[in-house]
Amino acid sequence: MSNPQDRLNEPTLSTRGLQPENKETPISFLNTDIVPSHLFFKRNHFSYPKLTYSNYWLPINGLVKTPKIFSLQEIVKLPSKTIKVILECAGNKRSLFEPKVFGEQWEKGAISQGYWTGVSLTTLLEATGINPKAKEVLIEGYDKGKRTDKNNEYSYSRSLPLDKALDPDTIIAYEYNSQPIPFKHGYPLRLIVPNWYGMASVKWIKQISLISSEFKGPYQSIDYVYYPNKENDTDSFPVTIMNVNSTIQEPVHMEILNTGTHVIKGIAWTGAGEVSKVEVSTDHGDTWLEAEIEPTYRSYGWVSWTYEWSVYDPGEYTIMSKSTDTLGRTQPLKPFWNRKGYGYNAIDKVEVKIE
Amino acid sequence: MSNPQDRLNEPTLSTRGLQPENKETPISFLNTDIVPSHLFFKRNHFSYPKLTYSNYWLPINGLVKTPKIFSLQEIVKLPSKTIKVILECAGNKRSLFEPKVFGEQWEKGAISQGYWTGVSLTTLLEATGINPKAKEVLIEGYDKGKRTDKNNEYSYSRSLPLDKALDPDTIIAYEYNSQPIPFKHGYPLRLIVPNWYGMASVKWIKQISLISSEFKGPYQSIDYVYYPNKENDTDSFPVTIMNVNSTIQEPVHMEILNTGTHVIKGIAWTGAGEVSKVEVSTDHGDTWLEAEIEPTYRSYGWVSWTYEWSVYDPGEYTIMSKSTDTLGRTQPLKPFWNRKGYGYNAIDKVEVKIE
Numbered sequence: 001m002s003n004p005q006d007r008l009n010e011p012t013l014s015t016r017g018l019q020p021e022n023k024e025t026p027i028s029f030l031n032t033d034i035v036p037s038h039l040f041f042k043r044n045h046f047s048y049p050k051l052t053y054s055n056y057w058l059p060i061n062g063l064v065k066t067p068k069i070f071s072l073q074e075i076v077k078l079p080s081k082t083i084k085v086i087l088e089c090a091g092n093k094r095s096l097f098e099p100k101v102f103g104e105q106w107e108k109g110a111i112s113q114g115y116w117t118g119v120s121l122t123t124l125l126e127a128t129g130i131n132p133k134a135k136e137v138l139i140e141g142y143d144k145g146k147r148t149d150k151n152n153e154y155s156y157s158r159s160l161p162l163d164k165a166l167d168p169d170t171i172i173a174y175e176y177n178s179q180p181i182p183f184k185h186g187y188p189l190r191l192i193v194p195n196w197y198g199m200a201s202v203k204w205i206k207q208i209s210l211i212s213s214e215f216k217g218p219y220q221s222i223d224y225v226y227y228p229n230k231e232n233d234t235d236s237f238p239v240t241i242m243n244v245n246s247t248i249q250e251p252v253h254m255e256i257l258n259t260g261t262h263v264i265k266g267i268a269w270t271g272a273g274e275v276s277k278v279e280v281s282t283d284h285g286d287t288w289l290e291a292e293i294e295p296t297y298r299s300y301g302w303v304s305w306t307y308e309w310s311v312y313d314p315g316e317y318t319i320m321s322k323s324t325d326t327l328g329r330t331q332p333l334k335p336f337w338n339r340k341g342y343g344y345n346a347i348d349k350v351e352v353k354i355e
Numbered sequence: 356m357s358n359p360q361d362r363l364n365e366p367t368l369s370t371r372g373l374q375p376e377n378k379e380t381p382i383s384f385l386n387t388d389i390v391p392s393h394l395f396f397k398r399n400h401f402s403y404p405k406l407t408y409s410n411y412w413l414p415i416n417g418l419v420k421t422p423k424i425f426s427l428q429e430i431v432k433l434p435s436k437t438i439k440v441i442l443e444c445a446g447n448k449r450s451l452f453e454p455k456v457f458g459e460q461w462e463k464g465a466i467s468q469g470y471w472t473g474v475s476l477t478t479l480l481e482a483t484g485i486n487p488k489a490k491e492v493l494i495e496g497y498d499k500g501k502r503t504d505k506n507n508e509y510s511y512s513r514s515l516p517l518d519k520a521l522d523p524d525t526i527i528a529y530e531y532n533s534q535p536i537p538f539k540h541g542y543p544l545r546l547i548v549p550n551w552y553g554m555a556s557v558k559w560i561k562q563i564s565l566i567s568s569e570f571k572g573p574y575q576s577i578d579y580v581y582y583p584n585k586e587n588d589t590d591s592f593p594v595t596i597m598n599v600n601s602t603i604q605e606p607v608h609m610e611i612l613n614t615g616t617h618v619i620k621g622i623a624w625t626g627a628g629e630v631s632k633v634e635v636s637t638d639h640g641d642t643w644l645e646a647e648i649e650p651t652y653r654s655y656g657w658v659s660w661t662y663e664w665s666v667y668d669p670g671e672y673t674i675m676s677k678s679t680d681t682l683g684r685t686q687p688l689k690p691f692w693n694r695k696g697y698g699y700n701a702i703d704k705v706e707v708k709i710e
Contacts, residue, residue, distance in 0.1 A: 009376040014369035017607065018384050021364040029373050095609075102609045102671075102708040148613045148710045252372065254450075254457045258503045316457075353457040355503040 013039060016104050020044035021184070024109035027267075028249045033296070033304060034084075035112040037182045043089050043110065045156050045219070046145035048184065049204050056188055058172075062138070062209035065129025072188055076174060078119040083169055083194065084301040086113040086269055090197035090224055090239045093344035101341035108247045108348075111269075113301045116192045118173030122166045124208075130162075134210035137165035139191050142204035147218060158202055158224075159215035160193065169194050169300070172205065194300035195241050195271040197343070199224045227339040242271025243345035244331060246278055246305075246323040253350040261310045264291075266321050266348070269302035273326035280307040281320040285333070285347070288322065314354050321348045368394060371459050375399035376539070379464035382622075383604045388651070388659060389439075390467040392537050398444050398465065400511050400574070401500035403539065404559050411543055413527075417493070417564035420484025427543055431529060433474045438524055438549065439656040441468040441624055445552035445579055445594045448699035456696035463602045463703075466624075468656045471547045473528030477521045479563070485517075489565035492520035494546050497559035502573060513557055513579075514570035515548065524549050524655070527560065549655035550596050550626040552698070554579045582694040597626030598700035599686060601633055601660075601678040608705040616665045619646075621676055621703070624657035628681035635662040636675040640688070640702070643677065669709050676703045 011029035016022040025041040058075065061067040089110035091103060104110075121137070136159040144155035164170060173192045174181060181187045186203030193200035199219065215221075224239040246268035251257060268278045279288040291305040311317065324330040335346035366384035371377040380396040413430065416422040444465035446458060459465075476492070491514040499510035519525060528547045529536060536542045541558030548555035554574065570576075579594040601623035606612060619637075623630045630653070634643040646660040666672065679685040690701035 009373045011370040011373060012367045012378065015366040015381040015384050018364045018366060023367065026370040029370050100609060100706070102611050102706075105607075105609050148611050252460075254455060254460050256457050256503050351455070351457075 011039065013041070014107070014109065016106065020046055021048075022104050024106060025112050027109040027111065027247060028252050030249070033301070034114045034177060037114070037176055037179065037185065040112040040114070040176075040185060041089065041110050042184055043104075043198065044143065046143045049142035049144070051142055051188075051204060053188060058189060058205060059207045060124055060128050060209075061207065062211055063131035063134035064125070064210050065131060066127075068124075068128050070124065072174070075119055075124075075172065075189070078123055080117055080119055081169075081171060082115050082117040082175075083171070083192075084113060084299040085116050085192055085194045086111060086242070086300060086302055087192075087198040087201055088242055088245075088269070090199055090342040094341035096344055096346070097335060097337055097341050099337070101339060103341055111247075114177045116171065116173040117175035117178070118171035118189075118192065120168045121170045121172055121191070121208075122168055124172065125166065130210060133212045134162060135213065136161055136211050136215055138209045138211050138215050139202040140206045140209070141202045142206045149222070150218065154218055155206070156202065156219055157215070157217045158200055158220055159211065160200065164193065164196075197224070197239055197242055197271075199239065223340065224342065225340070226336075226342055228337070230339055239342050242269065243343050244268075244270040244272075244275070244323055244325045244329040245345040246321045246331065246348050248319060248321050248348050248350050251319070251350060251352050254352070255350075256353045256355055259312050259314060259354055261308060264307040264309050264319055264321075265305065266291075267302040267304055268293075268321070268323035270323070270325035270329065272329065275303050275323050276326045278303070278305045278321060278323045280309075281322075282309055282311070282317055284318050285320055291321070311354050316351065316353050319350050319352060366394065368396070369462070369464065371461065375401055376403075377459050379461060380467050382464040382466065382602060383607050385604070388656070389469045389532060392469070392531055392534065392540065395467040395469070395531075395537075395540060396444065396465050397539055398459075398553065399498065401498045404497035404499070406497055406543075406559060408543060413544060413560060414562045415479055415483045415564075416562065417566055418486035418489035419480070419565050420486060423479075423483050425479065427529070430474055430479075430527065430544070433478055435472055435474055436524075436526060437470050437472040437530075438526070438547075439468060439654040440471050440547055440549045441466060441597070441655060441657055442547075442553040442556055443597055443600075443624070445554050445697040449696035451699055451701070452690060452692055452696050454692070456694060458696055466602075469532045471526065471528040472530035472533070473526035473544075473547065475523045476525045476527055476546070476563075477523055479527065480521065485565060488567045489517060490568065491516055491566050491570055493564045493566050493570050494557040495561045495564070496557045497561045504577070505573065509573055510561070511557065511574055512570070512572045513555055513575055514566065515555065519548065519551075552579070552594055552597055552626075554594065578695065579697065580695070581691070581697055583692070585694055594697045597624065598698050599625040599627075599630070599678055599680045599684040600700040601676045601686065601703050603674060603676050603703050603705050606674070606705060606707050609707070610705075611708045611710055614667050614669060614709055616663060619662040619664050619674055619676075620660065621646075622657040622659055623648075623676070623678035625678070625680035625684065627684065629653055630658050630678050631681045633658070633660040633676060633678045635664075636677075637664055637666070637672055639673050640675055646676070666709050671706065671708050674705050674707060
C-alpha cells in the first residue's frame with residue numbers, strides 16, 4: 001500500500017462563507033512567497049457568473065475615439081508584462097476591529113500575491129483613443145446579483161480615475177503564475193490594479209467604458225468607503241491604496257514555546273512607496289528592534305522579514321511588528337475604526353507563552 | 356473545455372497548525388450530519404507516527420489472565436458494531452475564553468461525528484481475562500515526541516477506568532463511515548470512547564495494558580485537567596465527559612441579512628444522557644423559545660435544530676442558543692474558565708445586522 005503518513009501536511013483555505021464563496025489564505029503556513037493559486041484567498045460578492053468562453057469578447061466603449069471589441073486571441077498577441085502584485089481585500093483583518101464591525105470576519109489571510117501576466121490597459125486604450133471628456137474608466141464584471149440594502153440587481157462594477165487607469169502597470173491579466181487565471185479568480189480576464197486594495201481588481205471583465213463623471217455604483221459609493229462614524233456618513237472617503245501593514249506569521253497567536261532562540265517571521269507591505277523598515281517588539285512595545293528584511297525585489301509584492309528572538313525567562317510575552325514605508329507612513333497602535341471595517345493596519349500582535 | 360464554474364463551492368478545513376497538524380472542521384458549512392472524513396477535524400500532539408502495517412499487531416498485557424497479541428485479521432473477524440459517535444476536542448471553542456488561554460485557538464469546529472465500526476474493547480478483554488487487581492486500562496498510541504515542559508520523550512497514552520473500558524460501546528475501531536479509518540485519524544486501529552472528549556480516543560493503538568494504579572502520564576495528569584486558577588493547581592480535576600453544548604451554524608457571526616424570515620440552525624450535544632431541549636433567544640437572552648429538534652436517533656451523535664426567525668425591524672441582533680440535557684445540565688451564560696481552556700460550553704452567540 002502507499003505510505004499515506006508520508007504525505008506532507010498542506011495548509012488549506014479557511015472558509016468564511018460559501019454563498020458567495022469567501023475563503024482565506026492560511027497566511028501563517030505558507031512555505032513560499034508566491035501564493036499558489038489553490039491557496040489564493042477567494043472573495044466574492046455574488047455567486048459565480050455563467051460565462052460562455054467560446055463567445056468571449058471584450059468591448060471598450062463610451063468616451064473613446066473608436067470603440068473596439070477585442071477577442072481573447074487579439075489580447076494575448078499584444079505586448080504583455082508580468083508583475084508581482086499583492087491583492088489584499090480591503091476587509092483583511094476586519095475581525096480585529098473593536099468595536100466589532102459587520103461583514104465577513106476576515107482574520108489575517110485576505111491577502112495573497114503572485115505573478116500576474118497581461119496587457120497594459122493603456123495599450124488597449126491607445127487602440128481606441130480617448131475622448132478628452134473622459135474622466136474615469138469604468139470596468140464591469142460578469143458577476144451580478146442583489147444586495148441586502150437595494151432591490152435592483154447590480155453587476156460588480158468599479159471605476160478608476162484616468163491617471164491610475166493609464167498607469168502602465170494597471171493590466172488586463174490573463175495569467176496567474178504562468179497559468180491561465182483560475183476561473184474563480186477571474187478567468188478569462190481580470191483587471192489588476194497594483195497598490196490598491198483588491199476591490200479595484202475586477203474579475204471576469206465584461207466591458208470597459210470611458211465616462212465623463214464620477215461613477216456612483218454601490219461598490220464604489222456605498223461599499224468600499226471609509227465611514228468614520230457609526231451613526232452617520234459624515235467625513236466618509238473612498239478606499240483606494242493599501243495602508244502600510246505587516247503580519248506576524250510565526251509564532252502563531254497563543255502558541256506555547258520553549259525557552260531558547262526562536263525565529264519570528266512575517267511579511268510587510270504598503271500601497272505607496274516601498275517598505276523601508278520593519279520593527280519588532282517583544283515587551284509590549286517598550287523597545288523596538290529592526291527585523292531583517294529579505295532582499296527581494298519588491299515590485300508590488302510584500303517583503304518577508306525575520307527577527308531572531310532569544311528568550312530565557314519563562315512567562316507570557318506579546319510580540320509586535322510595525323512596518324514603515326518610504327513615504328513615512330507607519331502602522332498605528334490603534335486601527336482607524338470605520339463602520340464597514342476597511343483598511344485595518346494597526347501594529348500586529350501575537351501573544352506567546354514561554355515554558 | 357470543462358465548466359469549472361459549475362463546481363460546487365466546497366468547505367475546507369481551517370488550518371490552526373502544521374507541526375503538528377491541527378485543522379478545524381468548517382462546522383457552519385457542513386451540508387450533512389455525518390462529517391465526511393476529509394472534513395473531520397485533525398488534532399495531533401506530535402508529528403505523524405511511522406507505522407509498518409505489514410507487521411502490525413495489537414498486544415494486550417499487564418494485569419490480564421492470558422496476555423494476547425491480536426492480528427488485524429483476527430480483530431476484524433470478531434463481532435463488530437457500528438455506532439454514531441461525536442469526537443469533540445476538549446479545547447473546542449478555546450478561542451472564546453476571556454481572559455484568553457494559551458494553546459491551539461480552536462474556534463467552533465474542533466468537533467465532528469460519523470459512524471465508527473469496530474470491536475468492543477470488552478470482547479478483547481474477555482479473551483485475555485482480567486486480573487482482579489486491575490483498576491485501569493492503559494491505551495498507548497504510536498505517536499510520540501517531546502513536550503515544551505519536559506525533557507523526555509513521551510508517547511500519547513491515556514487510561515480509562517475499568518467500568519468505562521468495559522462499556523460495550525467503547526470500541527477498538529477500524530472503519531469510519533464504512534471505510535478504513537484514514538491514516539491521519541488513527542489507521543489501522545483507534546480507540547473510540549463515546550461521550551468523552553476526544554483526547555480519550557487514542558489513535559494508532561500500539562498496546563493496551565491493564566494496570567493496578569492511577570496512570571500519571573502527562574496527557575492525563577498535566578494536560579486534559581481543568582485548572583480553575585491561573586497561578587496554581589488547586590481544585591484541579593480531570594477532563595472526562597463532554598459538557599452539554601450547542602453551536603449556531605447559520606447565520607454566521609457578524610452576517611448582514613435582509614428583513615424577513617430566516618432559519619437559524621445549529622447542532623446540540625451532550626456527553627451524558629440526551630439533549631432534551633434547545634432554546635433560542637434573539638433579544639440578548641431576555642426571552643427564550645424552543646427550537647425544533649430534528650427527530651434523529653441520537654446514539655452518541657449530535658442533534659440538529661432549527662428555529663424560524665421573522666424579523667422586520669432593521670438593527671443589530673444577538674442570537675443565542677442554549678441546550679439542556681436529560682440530566683438537567685444546561686449551558687451557562689459564562690463559561691467555566693480554566694487555565695488550559697477545556698470544556699467551553701457557554702451559551703452560543705452570533706451577532707447579525709438586519710438591513
